[in-house]
Amino acid sequence: MGFLPKMTNDDAVSLPKNTLAFLIVSHIVVITPHISKHSYWVISLVGLCLVWRIVSNMRHWPLPGKGVRFLLVISGFSAVYLAYGTVIGPLAGVGLLLLAYTFKLLEAKTVRDAHMVVTLSYFVVATAFLFDQAFSKALYLLFSCVVISAALISINQPSTHWKGSSKSAFYLVLKSLPIMVVLFLFVPRIEAFWSIQFDNHHARMGLSDEMSPGDIARLGENDSVAFRAKFERNIPLPAERYWRALVLDDFDGRRWRHADRGVELRSLSKKDQDATKRQGSEYNAWFLNRRDQGDNYFRYKIIMEASDKPWLFALDWAHPLSANINMDDGFSLSVAKPLTEPFVYQVESLSSTTLTGPPDGMHWQYQRKRNLKLPASGNERSRQWAENVRKESGSDEAFISQILAHFREQKFYYTLRPPLLGTDSIDQFLFTTRRGFCEHYASTFTFLARSVGIPARVVVGYQGGEQSSLDNYLLVYQFDAHAWAEVWLPKRGWVRVDPTAAVSPARVEKGIEDALGDSRRFLANSPLSLLRYRDIPGVRRLRHSIDYLRMLWIQKVVGYNGRLQTDLFYKLFGSSSTKTVMLVLLGGLSSLLFLIFIFDVYSKRKPRMPPEQRLYLRFCRKLSKRGFNKGVSEGETAFAHRVAVNSPEMAEGVLRITALYVQINYRPLDRDGVGRKQRVNQFRKQVSAFSV
Numbered sequence: 001m002g003f004l005p006k007m008t009n010d011d012a013v014s015l016p017k018n019t020l021a022f023l024i025v026s027h028i029v030v031i032t033p034h035i036s037k038h039s040y041w042v043i044s045l046v047g048l049c050l051v052w053r054i055v056s057n058m059r060h061w062p063l064p065g066k067g068v069r070f071l072l073v074i075s076g077f078s079a080v081y082l083a084y085g086t087v088i089g090p091l092a093g094v095g096l097l098l099l100a101y102t103f104k105l106l107e108a109k110t111v112r113d114a115h116m117v118v119t120l121s122y123f124v125v126a127t128a129f130l131f132d133q134a135f136s137k138a139l140y141l142l143f144s145c146v147v148i149s150a151a152l153i154s155i156n157q158p159s160t161h162w163k164g165s166s167k168s169a170f171y172l173v174l175k176s177l178p179i180m181v182v183l184f185l186f187v188p189r190i191e192a193f194w195s196i197q198f199d200n201h202h203a204r205m206g207l208s209d210e211m212s213p214g215d216i217a218r219l220g221e222n223d224s225v226a227f228r229a230k231f232e233r234n235i236p237l238p239a240e241r242y243w244r245a246l247v248l249d250d251f252d253g254r255r256w257r258h259a260d261r262g263v264e265l266r267s268l269s270k271k272d273q274d275a276t277k278r279q280g281s282e283y284n285a286w287f288l289n290r291r292d293q294g295d296n297y298f299r300y301k302i303i304m305e306a307s308d309k310p311w312l313f314a315l316d317w318a319h320p321l322s323a324n325i326n327m328d329d330g331f332s333l334s335v336a337k338p339l340t341e342p343f344v345y346q347v348e349s350l351s352s353t354t355l356t357g358p359p360d361g362m363h364w365q366y367q368r369k370r371n372l373k374l375p376a377s378g379n380e381r382s383r384q385w386a387e388n389v390r391k392e393s394g395s396d397e398a399f400i401s402q403i404l405a406h407f408r409e410q411k412f413y414y415t416l417r418p419p420l421l422g423t424d425s426i427d428q429f430l431f432t433t434r435r436g437f438c439e440h441y442a443s444t445f446t447f448l449a450r451s452v453g454i455p456a457r458v459v460v461g462y463q464g465g466e467q468s469s470l471d472n473y474l475l476v477y478q479f480d481a482h483a484w485a486e487v488w489l490p491k492r493g494w495v496r497v498d499p500t501a502a503v504s505p506a507r508v509e510k511g512i513e514d515a516l517g518d519s520r521r522f523l524a525n526s527p528l529s530l531l532r533y534r535d536i537p538g539v540r541r542l543r544h545s546i547d548y549l550r551m552l553w554i555q556k557v558v559g560y561n562g563r564l565q566t567d568l569f570y571k572l573f574g575s576s577s578t579k580t581v582m583l584v585l586l587g588g589l590s591s592l593l594f595l596i597f598i599f600d601v602y603s604k605r606k607p608r609m610p611p612e613q614r615l616y617l618r619f620c621r622k623l624s625k626r627g628f629n630k631g632v633s634e635g636e637t638a639f640a641h642r643v644a645v646n647s648p649e650m651a652e653g654v655l656r657i658t659a660l661y662v663q664i665n666y667r668p669l670d671r672d673g674v675g676r677k678q679r680v681n682q683f684r685k686q687v688s689a690f691s692v
Helices: 017-034 040-059 066-084 090-107 111-130 135-156 162-186 215-219 261-266 270-292 365-370 380-393 396-409 425-433 438-451 499-503 505-509 512-516 537-558 562-573 578-605 611-624 636-646 648-666 674-689
Strands: 225-231 242-248 297-304 318-320 343-350 456-463 473-477 481-489 493-497
Touching: 017 040, 017 090, 017 111, 017 135, 017 162, 040 066, 040 090, 066 090, 090 111, 111 135, 135 162, 135 537, 162 562, 162 578, 225 537, 242 481, 270 318, 270 343, 297 537, 380 396, 380 425, 380 438, 396 438, 396 481, 396 499, 425 438, 438 456, 438 481, 438 499, 481 499, 562 578, 611 648, 611 674, 636 648, 648 674
Parallel strands: none
Antiparallel strands: 225 297, 225 473, 242 456, 297 343, 318 343, 456 481, 481 493
16 A cells, blocks of 8 residues: 555644634535536535535534445435436536535545645636636636635634635735736637537527517517627617528428528539539628628627527628638528637628618529428418408519508507417417517518518517617627518519518617617516616616626637737737747746745735834824934833923823823733724824824
């Protein structure tokens, strides 16, 4: 057994009660961010063990024996398996780590056990970033490191008061921050290990790749930020703020779905497959031609929150400027894998209120077939009505205008609480309920257009955005989710049609709050949301300040990747070679460590003066204005009597202050130190009140 480390006497020493209290507090602080991320089974077992440890520490209950600990381990594996269906993978792995960390705290008896608990604490803190990289989370985890470090100091200096341990831990973490910044900026960037895909147990609220009546209405009560759009120049008008996400082509009579482009492509002829491959280059050529001919365009950066979806957001019609962004034949942008962390990309879009799309050559026969497809039966009354309107109107454009006029002139209502619809949802909405959210109007219009042979599709995304008062960017919230329609018209291409705007123009011009017509209905299920008080200037500025910090954090920290690091090296040092990186890294760390060493040496050479001495020197400076200077070898009492003899008018105050100072310095204090603190406060008041 010679290969095992030799146990020292300290390793077998029982832990003091205050050290155990530090470990329990640090455990609670570390576990808190994980409570909302993990299953009830896991958190309940963690809570049970933590309560056991607390009661054991307070009431001297016995700790679990080997048999109980074995049962706890089996229960831990069972809880993780029941929660996630596996004990392998990132989410299950973190769950097992939380349980192991808790079990170790439960059985901790010696200094060696305590050191292991502290080591695990630092690892568990790091795993919190697997789920969220928010600025507030970073601040909380920094605070967690202070608490853990205080527990570590308490282990090695058990006689230190909790205030002293906390203060030392704070300065220790503070001194490590410059080193952390240097490592963050200059250590070569690799893909963050927390970008791996997690199970969908905690899917984020947002747009889906399918839509049925009521789906988007549920987002109308969600006040979380979907993304931010930071513009280089002017911000588009409210009527132009249509943020495209997905095109929904397939309709089964009730639900619209995003067509599987891969399956469809494999079923096409060779000619159509070649045409599809050309579409991207043809679209880019059309876009650049329009832009270069003088069409107005917006250039902007999207700072997108994690969505667990691969699609991106952009104004119509968009041209991505960032790498590794794809565009499908519905002109929607996407990336290769779902976004599990905030994502930043650059786009430019044409500016046009009519938004006429790409020309005729970019709508081929297979797309026309897709955009005309309807179920063989169902909603017969709507089909017949649409055919009658088309006969009366005489043209596709006139038909569209007449349908929009029908929505505008008849008693249709825009509401977040539409009635439930049955099998023939289009018929029921169009002729009976006439109450709905944007998806009801977009779905109904697209169905009517297809019924008369006009290629049409549903587009889902967001409409609107609140301008920040601190910078040139828009905040787009989940409640801005919107659905509209697009129709294909010869010689015009794809044209946006928003039937919701015909029913409720305020929805497009002013936003969902004005469209609902009653501010009490806006975010009614979120009474504490600051967005409910957006008209109060102070609250609005507070919201914008918090969001601005969040945006900077995403751009400068979360979004700091290899490309940005390379740009930084070229900007600062003119090269990003391995040699340059190593020299910068080693030089930066060496310089910081040397400065920290000098600071520590200097601070120890000049210990901080006690508060009563600083106050007494202040008192002496006041007396020096009257010509009384204390001699080097002169005692405090002798100096006070000399002043009192020569200036009787100051005698009472001088003698009282000096007596209190002597009392603080030389009289034995109460064991808990309370008497000293009270006397120092009294001394401070008397020195401040004394005047010459």
